[in-house]
C-alpha cells in the first residue's frame with residue numbers, strides 16, 4: 001500500500017479489518033514503529049473525529065504529529081496550473097505540498113468538494129495535485145468523492161456487531177438543510193460492496209449516486225420497503241449527484257424514527273457524525289440502545305492506526 005485514498009488501495013480487506021480489531025485489543029503493541037517519523041495532517045475543511053482519532057492513532061504508534069488548518073492558518077492556496085497569481089491566492093498548491101513533503105514522512109489531506117462543478121470535484125483535482133507534489137504517502141482525510149477512513153471504521157463496527165455472514169445493510173438518505181458531499185455515501189457503498197455485504201440503498205428520486213461507487217447494490221425509492229429485515233441502517237444525507245450539489249424538494253418524512261425501525265431485524269443504526277439531531281436522525285434513536293455512532297467514532301482510531309501501521313511498514317521496508 002503506497003497511499004490510502006480509497007478501498008482499492010487495500011489488498012486484503014478482511015485481513016485489514018482483523019488487524020484493526022487486534023490493534024483495538026492492544027493499541028500500544030507497535031508503539032516503537034513510528035519512532036522519529038512525522039505525520040502531517042492538513043485540513044482545508046473542518047474536522048473533529050478525523051483530526052483527533054488520526055492524531056491518537058499516530059501517537060499510539062509513537063509518531064510525531066503536526067496539524068495545520070491550512071484554510072484558516074495558511075496562505076490562500078492557488079489550485080490552477082500556470083495561474084498568474086495577481087489575485088487573492090498567495091501560494092500555489094505545488095509549492096505548499098512540496099514543502100509539506102519535506103517536513104513529513106506521511107501526510108493526510110482533507111479536501112471537500114466545492115459542489116458547484118461535478119467534473120471538477122469528481123476529477124479529485126486537489127487531492128491528485130497534492131499527491132503529485134508532496135511526494136510522500138498520502139492518506140485521504142475525506143476528499144471530494146470519498147471518505148475511506150470513515151468507511152473502514154464503519155466496516156470494523158459492522159464486523160463487531162454482525163450476527164450473520166452477510167448482513168443486510170441499508171444506506172438511507174436523510175434530510176438536511178445544507179448541500180452535503182456524496183463522499184461518505186459513495187465510500188460506504190464501495191466498502192460494503194467489496195466486503196460482500198447485502199447492500200440496499202434508499203433515497204428519494206433525484207438523489208441517485210454515481211454507479212461507479214454503488215455497483216450492483218439494490219436501489220429503492222421506498223424507504224419503508226428497503227428497511228424491511230435490515231440488520232444495519234446507515235443514515236446519511238447527501239446532495240444530488242445528477243442535479244449536482246442541489247437540495248431537491250423531495251425528502252420530507254425521511255428522518256429515521258423508532259417506528260420505522262420496527263420493520264427491521266432490530267437493526268443497529270449508524271451515522272458518521274456530525275449529525276443534526278432532530279433533522280437527520282431522531283434523538284430517540286441516537287440516544288437509544290440500537291445506536292452504534294459512538295462505537296463507529298471510537299473505531300476511527302483503529303482504522304487510522306491500521307492504515308498508518310501499514311504505511312510505516314512500507315516505509316521501513318524500502319530502506
Ligand code: SN0
Pocket residue numbers: 178180181182183184272273274276
Ligand atoms: C461532511 C460530509 O461529507 O457530509 C463530513 C462528514 C464526516 N459533513 C458536513 O459537512 C456536515 C455539515 C453540516 O452543516 O451539518
